[in-house]
Amino acid sequence: MFASIIAAVAVTYLFGSWMYGASLAVLILIWRGFPDTEGPPVLQLAMTCQWGQVSVGLWYYALTGRGLPVMEVSTYEMMVGVGLGCIALMTLGMIAGIRVMQKQPAEHLAGAPEYMVTFRTLLIVYVSALAATGALTELAYQLPGIGQALVAISVARLGVVALILRRIVRPVFRWELITVLLAFETVIGFTGYFSGFKEPMLLAALALFEVFDRRRVGHWVTAGSLALGLGMAFVMWIGVRDQYRRDFVDDASFASSRSARLERMQALFTDWFAQREDRFTGDTDKLVDRAWVIYYPALALERVPSVLAHTNGEIMETALLHLVTPRLLFPNKPGLVSDSLKVRRYSGVWVAGAEENTSIAFGFAAESYVDYGLPWMFIPMFVFGLLMGVTYEWFLRLIHHRELAVALVMCLFWVNLYLFERSWAKMLGTTLTMFITVGGLAYVFDRWLILRQQHRFESDVSTDPAYLR
Numbered sequence: 028m029f030a031s032i033i034a035a036v037a038v039t040y041l042f043g044s045w046m047y048g049a050s051l052a053v054l055i056l057i058w059r060g061f062p063d064t065e066g067p068p069v070l071q072l073a074m075t076c077q078w079g080q081v082s083v084g085l086w087y088y089a090l091t092g093r094g095l096p097v098m099e100v101s102t103y104e105m106m107v108g109v110g111l112g113c114i115a116l117m118t119l120g121m122i123a124g125i126r127v128m129q130k131q132p133a134e135h136l137a138g139a140p141e142y143m144v145t146f147r148t149l150l151i152v153y154v155s156a157l158a159a160t161g162a163l164t165e166l167a168y169q170l171p172g173i174g175q176a177l178v179a180i181s182v183a184r185l186g187v188v189a190l191i192l193r194r195i196v197r198p199v200f201r202w203e204l205i206t207v208l209l210a211f212e213t214v215i216g217f218t219g220y221f222s223g224f225k226e227p228m229l230l231a232a233l234a235l236f237e238v239f240d241r242r243r244v245g246h247w248v249t250a251g252s253l254a255l256g257l258g259m260a261f262v263m264w265i266g267v268r269d270q271y272r273r274d275f276v277d278d279a280s281f282a283s284s285r286s287a288r289l290e291r292m293q294a295l296f297t298d299w300f301a302q303r304e305d306r307f308t309g310d311t312d313k314l315v316d317r318a319w320v321i322y323y324p325a326l327a328l329e330r331v332p333s334v335l336a337h338t339n340g341e342i343m344e345t346a347l348l349h350l351v352t353p354r355l356l357f358p359n360k361p362g363l364v365s366d367s368l369k370v371r372r373y374s375g376v377w378v379a380g381a382e383e384n385t386s387i388a389f390g391f392a393a394e395s396y397v398d399y400g401l402p403w404m405f406i407p408m409f410v411f412g413l414l415m416g417v418t419y420e421w422f423l424r425l426i427h428h429r430e431l432a433v434a435l436v437m438c439l440f441w442v443n444l445y446l447f448e449r450s451w452a453k454m455l456g457t458t459l460t461m462f463i464t465v466g467g468l469a470y471v472f473d474r475w476l477i478l479r480q481q482h483r484f485e486s487d488v489s490t491d492p493a494y495l496r
Contacts (some may be wrong), residue, residue, distance in 0.1 A: 031052065031055045034055070035048040035049070035052040044104075046082075046108070047089065049107075049108060050081075050085060053118075054078055054082075057074045057114075057118055058075070060122050061118075061122055062122065064423065065429070065432070065433060066432075066436060066437065067233040067234060069437045070416075070419065070440060072233060072236070072441070073441050074117070077445065080320045081107060081321060083315055083318050084097060085107065095316050096322070097316070097322040097325060100322065100325045100329070102325045102329050103322075105325070106324050109324075109328070109396060109401070110321055110324070110447065113404075113408045113447075116409045117411060118412060120408065120412020121413070123412075123413055124417040124419070124420070125419060126416075127417060128416070128420035133424050136429075141430055142428075143431050146194055149187070149190055149191055150191070153184075153191060156183065160184050182461065182465065183438065183465045185227075185230065186437070186438035188226075189230050189234070189433075189437040189438055190430060190431070190434040192230055193237070193430060196234045196235060196237070197234075197238050200243075202249055208231075209228060209256075212227035212228075213260065214289065217289075218288040218289050222264055225260070225261070228260070230437065230441070231253060235253070261314055265310050265313050265317060266313075271291060274291055320388065320390060323387070323389060326373075326376060327374045327393050327396065327397060331373060332400065338397055342369075342394045343407060345452065346452035347455070349452050350456055363452050363453070365380050365386055366450055367379060367387045368380060369389040369394070369397075369450075388449070388450070389450060391450060391454055392447065407451075415444065415458075418462065419436055422436050425470060426469060426473045427473050431469060431473055435465070442461065
């Protein structure tokens, strides 16, 4: 604690702003505050991604001297402070939730098996999940009543990827298999509409975190390659994204053909590399500006409550109502208000919306400020974090097979925690849906494995000559 305070004060003095010290203090809280849990530090990495979305522009400016448009907003410093406060309170809530659960003994896990199936079976499941993902996504559009559940189930493929990655790095670290799997997943990720290449790389980083040995050169090389590869992938993606998505929207045959999308992406990357000296710096600026998601919330801080009054919990009430009225049971339930409409109303900026088939994120932090103002806006952050911490440890205790339990929390908590710009309605709804569908499937599979093992044991015993005598 003393060293952390000294570091935060030194950084504040060095860069001449309290924001840098506060940013460093929150980062230290994320990586030093969580109690030890089984598996890789998925909560720490997810909250670090949120921290980066609040702080990246500060450190980019400090290191390069290149300012960003959001710095022209008078309240951007206040929004950075508010965002860091949200992350700190959510982190403290998760820490408290985990500690509460860890006070309860878990004797039932003593002697629990580490592995559940062979590596060959895992590969078969992976190929099957890969083939089913596209079909589930297409079916989700045709069946809106259960669409969200089907999309959530398709995300379970990431859990299978996490399982394979953990098998690859432990007990023997096999970097060549990591390279092959990530190369394949990256290609698939680049042929989607969104940046689907990042999740496999970050899951690989999590698997590496779990076994990282500072004395092994191979671990450092793999970690550096992952960081460099992810950074380059993001810069390239931001440079070609607009052209690629126009083809996706304008050409239905292009959108339905993965090979056509791959060929188009290869052509775009070739052109991008040919102009990289001119475009790399500009695309990096665009990437940091896109990742630093405080512009519209900062504008909202200027307008609320001076121009528009606080809503006294209206946005949160709508999110909770949407949560407890699933579309399967309430087919006439109205859709969620577009985030773009919230940006237009509370930030005072006309942004693209549903008429352009677009949604500009507003974020749960801005929604909480509009709802409750300071300091009451931080209460939902702590409560949500507390529930997530309790659920994290509960899932680890619920699932008997240890690698399945760890892969489950890696998948669920990364997907549901890494975004700072997600609205409360989407975050609560997606989280609950994934907990029920993906968590439920993992629980059923875990119990089926237990019953199968018991059946085999009983069969072996019943045919044992000693037992027959």
